[in-house]
Amino acid sequence: MDYIDPHIHMVSRVTDDYETLAKMGCIGMSEPAFWAGFDRGSVDGFRDYFRQLTEFEPKRAGWYGVQHYSWLCINAKEAENVSLSRQVIAMIPEFLDTPGVLGIGEIGLNKNTHNESIVFLEHLDLAMKTNEQILIHTPHLEDKFQGTRMILDMLCDDKRIDRGRVLVDHVEEHTIRHVLERGFWAGMTLYPVSKCTPERAVDMVERYGPERLLVNSAGDWGPSKPTAVPDFIMAMRRRGHPESLIRRVVYENPLAFFRQSRGFQFTPPT
Numbered sequence: 001m002d003y004i005d006p007h008i009h010m011v012s013r014v015t016d017d018y019e020t021l022a023k024m025g026c027i028g029m030s031e032p033a034f035w036a037g038f039d040r041g042s043v044d045g046f047r048d049y050f051r052q053l054t055e056f057e058p059k060r061a062g063w064y065g066v067q068h069y070s071w072l073c074i075n076a077k078e079a080e081n082v083s084l085s086r087q088v089i090a091m092i093p094e095f096l097d098t099p100g101v102l103g104i105g106e107i108g109l110n111k112n113t114h115n116e117s118i119v120f121l122e123h124l125d126l127a128m129k130t131n132e133q134i135l136i137h138t139p140h141l142e143d144k145f146q147g148t149r150m151i152l153d154m155l156c157d158d159k160r161i162d163r164g165r166v167l168v169d170h171v172e173e174h175t176i177r178h179v180l181e182r183g184f185w186a187g188m189t190l191y192p193v194s195k196c197t198p199e200r201a202v203d204m205v206e207r208y209g210p211e212r213l214l215v216n217s218a219g220d221w222g223p224s225k226p227t228a229v230p231d232f233i234m235a236m237r238r239r240g241h242p243e244s245l246i247r248r249v250v251y252e253n254p255l256a257f258f259r260q261s262r263g264f265q266f267t268p269p270t
């Protein structure tokens with residue numbers, strides 16, 4: 001089945017992964033900016049990273065017929081350096097009219113600190129001033145519930161924000177309802193060591209329905225599985241769900257969300 005992975009960090013993956021994903025039906029993907037595993041030292045480090053995301057990764061994906069899109073930001077883990085964060089936020093507009101850039105992300109909270117909130121709000125302001133869509137990272141494990149509530153409150157306090165143009169990722173059983181009820185899109189991240197399994201994701205589809213719901217692999221430099229979305233497709237089939245419902249979650253929903261970005265030019269496979 002053709003599918004789109006809306007959250008995958010391909011800079012951390014080898015070219016063979018693009019080939020494998022293409023063979024499994026992946027025809028499109030979006031890659032949010034994230035933490036490199038170490039804090040970058042300067043705004044120029046981010047500028048180079050954004051060039052990699054917007055120039056080289058689309059090319060590498062294209063070798064296998066996969067369409068690659070990206071989101072730009074400074075990650076919450078690096079937000080404790082507020083002055084560097086502000087330099088990066090001021091530099092991001094250099095890239096916002098590049099084809100394939102879908103918006104600002106993945107922004108959010110990590111340890112739910114004051115500085116993280118400051119940098120999150122300044123990213124929101126940039127997105128509103130430049131009319132960009134937003135992709136949100138919610139914290140992991142013990143910080144998730146509180147961090148998700150803080151993020152949703154900050155989003156809802158900004159009356160400029162169109163909630164239908166915001167995707168909140170890494171939802172789990174205890175946060176998904178809050179995200180969907182407030183009118184945002186929700187992304188379930190499938191992960192071998194933390195976050196959500198394919199079976200738990202199927203449970204959430206059964207409980208909440210497919211409306212504004214996406215599924216992604218996150219595939220990054222840690223233990224992760226870039227082919228997790230095909231695992232979800234198989235888990236849905238094992239439970240007897242129709243192909244139309246599966247296709248809605250893994251293909252039509254990401255397309256509907258991405259199409260709201262001016263940088264999204266998509267060629268359906270023929």
Ligand SMILES: [Zn+2]
Binds near residue numbers: 007032034106137218
């Ligand atoms: Zn991520």
